Amino acid sequence: MSWKTLLYMLAGYLLGSVPWALVIGKLFYDTDIRNYGSGNLGATNAGRVLGKKNFYIVTLLDASKSMIIYFLLQKAGYHNALLAAASAIIGHCYPIFSHFKGGKGVSTSAGLLLAVSLGSWDDFLMQFLIPFLIFVTIAVTTKYISLSSMTAFTSAVIMIWIHNGDLITKICFTLLCAFVIYRHRENIQRLINHKENKVSFL
Numbered sequence: 375m376s377w378k379t380l381l382y383m384l385a386g387y388l389l390g391s392v393p394w395a396l397v398i399g400k401l402f403y404d405t406d407i408r409n410y411g412s413g414n415l416g417a418t419n420a421g422r423v424l425g426k427k428n429f430y431i432v433t434l435l436d437a438s439k440s441m442i443i444y445f446l447l448q449k450a451g452y453h454n455a456l457l458a459a460a461s462a463i464i465g466h467c468y469p470i471f472s473h474f475k476g477g478k479g480v481s482t483s484a485g486l487l488l489a490v491s492l493g494s495w496d497d498f499l500m501q502f503l504i505p506f507l508i509f510v511t512i513a514v515t516t517k518y519i520s521l522s523s524m525t526a527f528t529s530a531v532i533m534i535w536i537h538n539g540d541l542i543t544k545i546c547f548t549l550l551c552a553f554v555i556y557r558h559r560e561n562i563q564r565l566i567n568h569k570e571n572k573v574s575f576l
Contacts, residue, residue: 386458390465394435395420416477426575437485444489478557480523505530517572520561
């Protein structure tokens, strides 16, 4: 791995570290959402604490982190862009700007998934749209964002292994999926115990 690749990954990490849920809460509501709800700096907690519209705003902003760095680095090569965007997901989950306590990586991972899938209609359909529809279906019917997120991302990885011919892409998204599931380990336990919190804003 070259020093340029490491530099790109550092840039991705720093961009991913911008805690949009915290920024919006403090700037517009004088509220530190880390002190409410789950304490998580992700879109779901933002929606619970700050209201429905902020769920969607934070989702888009968090997704944009990985997309921005991915598209900015297109000329540096696909794999450099991919690794830098994956680093943005790590930054989102362990942000240097908020004591390494961030979100769970779902929106930022979805942003990267969308960016990678925009190469063709088939890529978009198989790798993003179908998993997104799975997410929406499960989220609307069960009100469990955690369950819908893990299921949708797992389905996306399956689609990538079936449809995408690039081995690095397959490995990268498989590791990201495992990471997202790891970040949801407490949610998984609550789901098993039927104690997981449902969302009311979908």
